[in-house]
Amino acid sequence: MTYAGLEPVLIFTLLNVVMVLGLYVTAMSGQLSMATAAIAGVGGYASAVLTVKFGWAFLPAILMASLLSALVGVALALVTLKMRDFILKLTTLAFGEALAVLAFNWDYIGGANSFTGIGLKTTIWTCVIATSVALYVAWRFDGSRLGFAARAVRDDPIAAGAMGVSIAEVRGITFAVGGAVVGMGGAVQGHYMLVISPHELGFFISLNFIIFLLFGGLQTLWGPLFGAILLTALPEMLRFTSEYRLILYGLIITLVVLLRPNGMLTRVPTGREWRLFGYVLTPARPIAPPSAGVKPLPVAATGRPVGQAAAQ
Amino acid sequence: MLLEVTELTKRFGGLIAVNAVSFAVAEREVVSIVGPNGAGKTTLFNVITGLLRPEAGDVRFDGRSTLGVAPHRLATMGMGRTFQNIRLFAHLNALENVMIARTARTRAGVLDALLWRDRAERARTVEQAEALLDWVGVGANRFRMPSELPYGDQRRVEIARALALEPRLLILDEPTAGMVAREAHGVIDLIGRLRDGGMTLLLIEHNMNVVMAASDRIVVINFGERIAEGPPAEIRADPRVIEAYLGVEE
Ligand SMILES: Nc1ncnc2c1ncn2[C@@H]1O[C@H](COP(=O)(O)OP(=O)(O)O)[C@@H](O)[C@H]1O
Numbered sequence: 363m364t365y366a367g368l369e370p371v372l373i374f375t376l377l378n379v380v381m382v383l384g385l386y387v388t389a390m391s392g393q394l395s396m397a398t399a400a401i402a403g404v405g406g407y408a409s410a411v412l413t414v415k416f417g418w419a420f421l422p423a424i425l426m427a428s429l430l431s432a433l434v435g436v437a438l439a440l441v442t443l444k445m446r447d448f449i450l451k452l453t454t455l456a457f458g459e460a461l462a463v464l465a466f467n468w469d470y471i472g473g474a475n476s477f478t479g480i481g482l483k484t485t486i487w488t489c490v491i492a493t494s495v496a497l498y499v500a501w502r503f504d505g506s507r508l509g510f511a512a513r514a515v516r517d518d519p520i521a522a523g524a525m526g527v528s529i530a531e532v533r534g535i536t537f538a539v540g541g542a543v544v545g546m547g548g549a550v551q552g553h554y555m556l557v558i559s560p561h562e563l564g565f566f567i568s569l570n571f572i573i574f575l576l577f578g579g580l581q582t583l584w585g586p587l588f589g590a591i592l593l594t595a596l597p598e599m600l601r602f603t604s605e606y607r608l609i610l611y612g613l614i615i616t617l618v619v620l621l622r623p624n625g626m627l628t629r630v631p632t633g634r635e636w637r638l639f640g641y642v643l644t645p646a647r648p649i650a651p652p653s654a655g656v657k658p659l660p661v662a663a664t665g666r667p668v669g670q671a672a673a674q
Numbered sequence: 675m676l677l678e679v680t681e682l683t684k685r686f687g688g689l690i691a692v693n694a695v696s697f698a699v700a701e702r703e704v705v706s707i708v709g710p711n712g713a714g715k716t717t718l719f720n721v722i723t724g725l726l727r728p729e730a731g732d733v734r735f736d737g738r739s740t741l742g743v744a745p746h747r748l749a750t751m752g753m754g755r756t757f758q759n760i761r762l763f764a765h766l767n768a769l770e771n772v773m774i775a776r777t778a779r780t781r782a783g784v785l786d787a788l789l790w791r792d793r794a795e796r797a798r799t800v801e802q803a804e805a806l807l808d809w810v811g812v813g814a815n816r817f818r819m820p821s822e823l824p825y826g827d828q829r830r831v832e833i834a835r836a837l838a839l840e841p842r843l844l845i846l847d848e849p850t851a852g853m854v855a856r857e858a859h860g861v862i863d864l865i866g867r868l869r870d871g872g873m874t875l876l877l878i879e880h881n882m883n884v885v886m887a888a889s890d891r892i893v894v895i896n897f898g899e900r901i902a903e904g905p906p907a908e909i910r911a912d913p914r915v916i917e918a919y920l921g922v923e924e
């Protein structure tokens with residue numbers, strides 16, 4: 363395959379990575395959103411309108427598109443704050459479909475005829491940069507104070523609340539950060555496709571990202587990265603058996619879900635060693651020797667300085 | 675009084691799980707709630723920590739009413755707790771479990787994380803969590819996942835996690851429930867060290883020897899009602915308590 367033939371595949375792979383990393387961050391607090399494509403659409407339409415109708419430059423348009431998508435993400439977080447399981451997924455789905463219907467009926471952004479005439483601004487390098495930004499944001503958030511608070515909320519919202527974590531704050535933040543990343547992806551994609559139609563906001567596009575995430579594993583950001591790359595590239599690699607392509611694709615996903623229900627990759631917890639095929643990549647932190655003797659409580663009991671309580 | 679519970683009532687449909695219960699906990703005091711299974715002890719704790727809304731009565735923490743205050747706010751105000759059926763975060767290891775309770779005591783936001791301005795704070799959080807795990811005796815196992823730890827160690831991690839909040843009041847719901855004798859002794863020893871460290875404790879515990887030895891005051895609950903309250907010696911001799919706990923002795 364020549365590079366010219368390969369470039370679209372590369373671009374779509376990178377764009378999918380951006381979207382799935384945004385979904386990964388969104389899902390960190392336990393709410394698996396089914397509106398990823400709709401949030402991406404918000405970014406795409408916003409950037410299209412800003413560049414075409416208002417003459418904005420590409421970069422500020424992307425940043426504004428990101429910001430708007432983050433705000434829409436927060437709105438979704440607020441709507442679904444108290445919801446769980448089936449109702450939650452249904453509501454995120456309905457939220458996405460509502461945005462699609464809105465786009466369909468809003469003539470200013472093209473309505474059913476799509477938004478056309480978007481300027482070609484995106485190159486492979488734009489996608490490389492967008493992917494790097496998405497990776498950096500996801501990676502920094504992943505290991506941050508709020509990233510861990512989000513994981514706690516996902517594992518057990520009641521225990522997280524009892525430990526002082528605000529569920530509303532954490533969910534708002536993951537939806538905002540995830541929405542910003544997805545919106546950036548949508549904006550960049552718009553300037554490659556040059557057309558945005560309301561259909562691209564639909565649930566079936568979102569479902570792809572969910573499959574990438576669940577396939578790769580949602581405990582570590584390397585999971586969705588791996589999932590998006592493999593599952594975007596795999597159908598291309600399997601071209602030669604085009605008739606059976608979808609069946610094979612489905613079979614691989616089913617096998618993974620059955621054999622590794624937590625996804626292909628799992629997280630390495632703090633202090634543990636990183637391993638690849640049995641090789642230790644980074645050493646674990648040393649195990650502490652058991653402490654000897656009676657020590658004072660290492661936190662201030664009843665709000666007094668450490669040591670004072672034990673002295674009385 | 676650090677905690678004041680007045681005439682607290684909680685119903686589940688027709689069942690009155692907690693019926694006009696009053697008691698108080700002073701700073702540095704160890705108060706135990708005892709009573710048969712189903713007496714309403716856990717429900718009482720869940721109302722105090724804001725997980726359930728009472729139908730009547732009031733809970734005051736440090737002089738302020740806690741009714742309608744979200745659980746995470748009460749935790750931040752200094753109410754630390756453990757759960758009768760241990761509730762550790764299953765996908766975080768022991769160290770990270772304890773670090774979670776520092777969330778409310780630290781500041782770093784998204785921007786700080788993006789700009790690498792959170793490293794000093796995180797290093798301190800790790801240090802504090804490690805010191806706490808060491809103090810409860812799980813230091814060597816701090817990188818293990820909850821499912822990889824024996825039951826007694828899981829409870830120790832849960833106590834370390836509650837301590838990381840720097841609680842003014844530590845609420846323990848049956849900390850030795852379901853433990854073999856050796857594990858239970860370890861946790862009881864830990865409760866003694868908390869008491870000696872000046873921690874204010876509100877405790878549900880079934881082992882009467884422990885309750886008698888560790889408590890300043892005991893509140894006895896049966897069928898949701900407080901039937902007795904007093905220092906251990908008084909409770910031991912109270913005929914209503916003997917009846918509720920041991921059945922009427924003929
Ligand atoms: N969420 C609930 N819904 C309905 N009934 C409940 C609920 N929680 C507890 N109960 C009932 O309230 C009573 C008190 O339970 P609980 O507080 O757990 O008792 P204890 O902790 O003293 O063993 C029991 O009869 C129990 O079945």
Ligand SMILES: [Mg+2]
Nearest residue numbers: 715716717758
């Ligand atoms: Mg109970």
